[in-house]
Amino acid sequence: MKSLLVLASIAAAVGLAAPAQAERSGNDAGFLAALEQAGLSHRGPDRAIAAGKAVCELMDNGLSPIDTVNAVRTTNPGFTVEHAAKFAGIAASAYCPEHL
Template sequence: MLAGLVAVIGAAAPAHADPAGNSASDVSFLAALNKAGITYQSPATAVGVGKRACELMDQGHPQVDVIHNVSSSNPGFTVDGAAQFTMIAASAYCPQHLGQPVTEAPSGATPTGS
């Protein structure tokens, strides 16, 4: 089970501030969420969920499991919305997972220290 990825993102009221202290990757991630129309209550929470999705993929969890976890943990998300969020997170924080089949665990997955 993929515990620890609980945060309300999709059903949240729009909040598109870029808080001070965010890395360039965080700012890029939040901008991509905003461009995709994905809303969130807290930028820090959205960043945390995005980074956690990458940690799970780094640990070898298949993208499909991560997507379903994001969807089930955030009632405002459809599976498609969760997939979009997860791919945006991968683009910002773990691009090595882009292009991998979503139904299979990445081969030789090891933490990258993102």
């Protein structure tokens, strides 16, 4: 049930729209910069950051990396498997490198 809630959070947080520019620092700034560099757009920095952290929650709760990628893709129909994998990898690099 908890994984379902995290999946819903990802669905609400990530999408394909123009990236917003915001002043961020630390992991959040690096995460947003990496998304932009990878060509992954989002519905705003706060939503993208929340979705990135939700990816880590999924893996913290036992979801395998491939299942996490599939969850990201399922909740974001505009993402290809490649986009979802990039997003999950960037999120893990920024917020939970123990899952890399």
